[in-house]
Amino acid sequence: MLAADLRKGFMFARLSDAQLERVAQRATRVSLDEGDLLFHQNEPAERFYLLLRGQIKLFRISPNGNEKVIEIVTPCSTFAEALMFLDRPIYPVGAQALQRAEVLSVDAIDFARMLRESMDTCFMLLGDMSQRLRGLIREIDDLSLSxxxxxxxxxxxxxxxxxxxxxxxxxxxxxxxxxxxxxxxxxxxxxxxxxxxxxxxxxxxxxxxxxxxxxxxxxxxxxQNEVSLADTFHYPCRPADPMK
Structure with a gap:
């Protein structure tokens, strides 16, 4: 069941069956009520997440206590996965449920280890993450210029x-x-x-x-045009076609 749910996320669409089963064995299902915090800003980041249902708010708190919403995560999206490539990563944002939500919590340390064991999988994943980065760069431009x-x-x-x-x-x-x-x-x-x-x-x-x-x-x-608008506000950027 966990493996089938994992397939819904772009991070896992390219994994082989054996790789997916490995991830599923170390994944856990987490249920959240509205207002529940999944993790806090500046906590050690040892896991990343796939949202199955509901909505999650990613936000930062400034030193003076003001909140800035960074992203509103929608179902079938992953978040906090890029942190696995950092040494001693911490969450730069907090994550809070905007409504009742269900997420899969994935072991980021073992996932990164699996990527090191498969160069092909690593490069395919980096390609998909680059698409997301492109959308974020476009959004920065839009916030600066529009x-x-x-x-x-x-x-x-x-x-x-x-x-x-x-x-x-x-x-x-x-x-x-x-x-x-x-x-x-x-x-x-x-x-x-x-x-x-x-x-x-x-x-x-x-x-x-x-x-x-x-x-x-x-x-x-x-x-802005229809294509650039979709790239800017789609979360995450559309994944490449999964492996056949």
Whole structure:
């Protein structure tokens, strides 16, 4: 059962059956209630995780106590795996369940040992991780060069790929605002402005796109297009095809 669940993550799609079974033997299933912490910032990082259901918030706490949401992890995504390549790694972020969640906890030390034993597997995995890094670099560019309105418009577009024209916000607005590097009050104002311009409608947490072309024009001001938007907000970046 653990092996079948592991196959859902891009980190494990390229592993042989024997390698996957080895990982499964050292993996554990963890259930979290809303608000539960999976790990704290600056704890030793001996394991990484695959989210099976629910949502996990990755966040940093500044010295003055302010929280910055780094990522909102969605099902079938792995997180904290890159730390296995560091000497004496620590978690640079904390991880907290935004809703009831289930994760698989993977032994990072043994996984790294397995990669050292198979150069082919190691290079294939690094290729997939490079795709994610490319998406993160694009996001840094977007945060540096784009306006708050551009980022909100871009996010809305990625959450409702054609022909879908509506979606429900699955995370608190304050958390989403932090993820987009926008103050909560600014996020609310931007949503109101987009509604007044008849670009979208919002009822509670339900968002309906009224003028997709108009939203795309806003995103285009920042140099965004449909392809780059998907790369920026997709977590993780789409994996390469698994081994046949």
């Amino acid at each position: 306006s708050a309105t551009c980022r909100v418009a871009a996010y809305v577009l990625t959450k409702s790929q054609p022909p879908q024209m509506s979606f429900d916000l699955q995370v608190p607005k304050q958390t989403l605002a932090s993820r987009l590097s926008v103050k909560p009050e600014t996020f609310s104002r931007i949503i109101r402005d987009l509604c007044k311009k008849n670009l979208l409608a919002m009822r509670g947490n339900h968002v309906e796109i009224i003028d997709r072309e108009g939203l795309q024009q806003l995103a285009n001001v920042c140099g």
